[in-house]
Amino acid sequence: MVSEPTDQSGPGQWRPSREAVIDLLGLLALGELLAFERMAVDARLAPDLGRRAHLSEAAVGEIRNFRLLADRLTELGVEPADAMDPFREAFRAFDAKTAPRDWFEALVKVYVGDAVADDFFRAVAARLDDADRRLIDQVLAEGTAAEFAAGEIRAAVEDDPTASGRLSLWARRLVGEGINRAQAVASTHESLADLIGGDDSFESVLRVLTRAHQERMRSVGLNN
Amino acid sequence: MVSEPTDQSGPGQWRPSREAVIDLLGLLALGELLAFERMAVDARLAPDLGRRAHLSEAAVGEIRNFRLLADRLTELGVEPADAMDPFREAFRAFDAKTAPRDWFEALVKVYVGDAVADDFFRAVAARLDDADRRLIDQVLAEGTAAEFAAGEIRAAVEDDPTASGRLSLWARRLVGEGINRAQAVASTHESLADLIGGDDSFESVLRVLTRAHQERMRSVGLNN
Numbered sequence: 001m002v003s004e005p006t007d008q009s010g011p012g013q014w015r016p017s018r019e020a021v022i023d024l025l026g027l028l029a030l031g032e033l034l035a036f037e038r039m040a041v042d043a044r045l046a047p048d049l050g051r052r053a054h055l056s057e058a059a060v061g062e063i064r065n066f067r068l069l070a071d072r073l074t075e076l077g078v079e080p081a082d083a084m085d086p087f088r089e090a091f092r093a094f095d096a097k098t099a100p101r102d103w104f105e106a107l108v109k110v111y112v113g114d115a116v117a118d119d120f121f122r123a124v125a126a127r128l129d130d131a132d133r134r135l136i137d138q139v140l141a142e143g144t145a146a147e148f149a150a151g152e153i154r155a156a157v158e159d160d161p162t163a164s165g166r167l168s169l170w171a172r173r174l175v176g177e178g179i180n181r182a183q184a185v186a187s188t189h190e191s192l193a194d195l196i197g198g199d200d201s202f203e204s205v206l207r208v209l210t211r212a213h214q215e216r217m218r219s220v221g222l223n224n
Numbered sequence: 225m226v227s228e229p230t231d232q233s234g235p236g237q238w239r240p241s242r243e244a245v246i247d248l249l250g251l252l253a254l255g256e257l258l259a260f261e262r263m264a265v266d267a268r269l270a271p272d273l274g275r276r277a278h279l280s281e282a283a284v285g286e287i288r289n290f291r292l293l294a295d296r297l298t299e300l301g302v303e304p305a306d307a308m309d310p311f312r313e314a315f316r317a318f319d320a321k322t323a324p325r326d327w328f329e330a331l332v333k334v335y336v337g338d339a340v341a342d343d344f345f346r347a348v349a350a351r352l353d354d355a356d357r358r359l360i361d362q363v364l365a366e367g368t369a370a371e372f373a374a375g376e377i378r379a380a381v382e383d384d385p386t387a388s389g390r391l392s393l394w395a396r397r398l399v400g401e402g403i404n405r406a407q408a409v410a411s412t413h414e415s416l417a418d419l420i421g422g423d424d425s426f427e428s429v430l431r432v433l434t435r436a437h438q439e440r441m442r443s444v445g446l447n448n
Contacts, residue, residue, distance in 0.1 A: 033277055040264030040283070049305040049312070053257055053290065059264070060284055066277065081273040088273070 016127055020191035022076060024124060025132075026083030027185070027192070028139075029069035031117060033084070034091050035110075036062035039145060042106035051103075051152070055110070058145035065139045072135050087185065094181045098174055104156055108167050108222075111149035112174050115216050118146075119209050127195055150220050157221035168222040175213060179206060240351060244415035246300060248348060249356075250307030251409070251416070252363075253293035255341060257308070258315050259334075260286035263369060266330035275327075275376070279334070282369035289363045296359050311409065318405045322398055328380055332391050332446075335373035336398050339440050342370075343433050348420055374444050381445035392446040399437060403430060 016024075039059035046052035070080035100106035118140055125136040157164045186193035186202050193202045214224045240248075263283035270276035294304035324330035342364055349360040381388045410417035410426050417426045438448045 030273070033273070033280065036280055037264050037267060040261050043261060049254070049257070049308050050303070053294065053304070056257065056260055056264075056287055057291065060287060063280055063284060067281065070277065079274070080277070084273050 015129075016195040017191050018076070020195040021128065021132060022073065022078050022083050023086070023189050023192040024128075024195055025069050025073050025076075026078075026080070026085075027087050028117075028121070029066055029073065029080055030084035030087050030091060032062045032066035032069060032139075034095070035059075035113060035117070036066060038095070039110060042100055042109070045100065045103040045106050047103055054148055055106075055145070058110075058148050061145060068135060068138055072132070086189070090181045090185050093184075094177055097177050104153065104163065104167055105170050107149040107152050108171050109174060111146050111153060111216075111220065112171055112213065113178075114146035114149070116175075116178065116209055116213055119212050123205055123208070124196055150216075153220045153222070164221055164223065168217065168224070171217055171222055172224065175210065179210075182206065239353075240419040241415050242300070244419040245352065245356060246297065246302050246307050247310070247413050247416040248352075248419055249293050249297050249300075250302075250304070250309075251311050252341075252345070253290055253297065253304055254308035254311050254315060256286045256290035256293060256363075258319070259283075259337060259341070260290060262319070263334060266324055266327075266333070269324065269327040269330050271327055278372055279330075279369070282334075282372050285369060292359060292362055296356070310413070314405045314409050317408075318401055321401050328377065328387065328391055329394050331373040331376050332395050333398060335370050335377060335440075335444065336395055336437065337402075338370035338373070340399075340402065340433055340437055343436050347429055347432070351419055374440075377444045377446070388445055388447065392441065392448070395441055395446055396448065399434065403434075406430065 036059045039055055039062065043052045043055040043059070046055060073080045073083050098109060100109050121136050121140055125133050128136065153167065157167070186196070196202055196205055217224060260283045263279055263286065267276045267279040267283070270279060297304045297307050322333060324333050345360050345364055349357050352360065377391065381391070410420065420426055421429055441448060
């Protein structure tokens with residue numbers, strides 16, 4: 001779990017800058033848009049049409065979340081594309097190094113990515129004002145993609161215990177690449193790092209996310 | 225326009241076989257599922273994130289239609305994946321020969337594909353019973369993808385008249401490949417061809433679709 005939110009209503013409280021909130025919403029919006037595309041693309045790796053359709057349908061939750069975040073950016077007077085643009089390279093670099101080679105690698109990417117993203121949403125929500133916090137709650141209410149992926153992975157590992165080692169290694173690589181990218185983004189977007197880290201350091205937030213991730217891995221039969 | 229439906233309530237009327245209806249719904253469901261994936265994949269060709277998101281969001285209509293058709297198949301006691309399977313090769317062959325090389329080729333494929341599919345839905349709806357006809361009406365009510373694509377193509381051709389020749393050629397290739405695939409499917413699924421052709425020959429239905437397509441091409445500044 002992440003640290004409790006500090007009291008948001010008291011005087012003299014820390015408030016994120018408008019710039020930091022726009023950066024954050026742009027980052028999250030692009031993440032959702034790309035998660036949508038990635039799932040639709042990777043659905044082609046499915047072993048049958050039923051599973052292929054299932055992953056494609058699960059992707060719809062991501063594009064709905066994208067729309068919520070993009071509309072909020074528009075409300076704040078920012079063109080969503082402009083807010084997303086600074087983060088394209090980070091996502092491109094991440095995806096270039098983590099292209100799944102088969103259906104189960106794709107599912108682990110969905111599971112890890114979706115769940116880490118949700119933890120991240122929760123971690124930052126506490127630092128936002130009411131309107132943005134409600135928006136994040138809506139975003140978190142969506143999404144059955146991780147559940148579907150978890151069920152498939154668990155069944156695959158039960159079926160073939162040798163799959164666990166291979167997929168565990170893959171999950172570690174995803175997290176390693178993800179941390180690299182997150183550090184690169186934080187180092188070039190200082191106000192965003194402040195928002196994410198708040199009273200804690202950015203590194204300690206990363207540690208919290210990593211720990212939650214490790215528990216989730218175990219729950220589907222993978223190890224660290 | 226296609227020929228008027230024959231009276232569905234009279235005695236001795238022609239009725240499609242259950243097998244033909246299942247084939248038809250399987251064909252349409254797979255078409256919608258693959259249109260969804262194709263749009264999400266081709267969205268990556270967009271010149272900016274705004275357009276990229278727009279095409280991805282338009283794709284959601286296709287997966288909704290897929291769900292309507294798949295649920296109807298389940299209602300009829302058929303596993304949707306089983307009903308779709310016989311048509312995978314036709315779509316695979318079509319897509320292998322018509323991979324768009326840029327954003328405008330992708331949009332022409334969306335525009336042509338979506339509109340021809342809608343004409344096809346209308347042509348067959350008349351021959352179905354009430355429940356299936358209502359379903360087709362719901363499917364036809366969806367979809368802003370073709371409108372978005374048409375607007376973009378029209379603007380591009382106005383901007384650069386030389387684009388018209390290249391994209392017109394591309395559209396002809398799409399239709400040519402589509403007809404090839406449709407003929408192959410009809411020849412291996414006789415009851416489906418009967419359903420599609422009804423009193424008319426399958427060829428005459430194709431001619432009607434082609435004529436409607438040519439008018440649509442002109443409306444976005446392309447020629448035949």
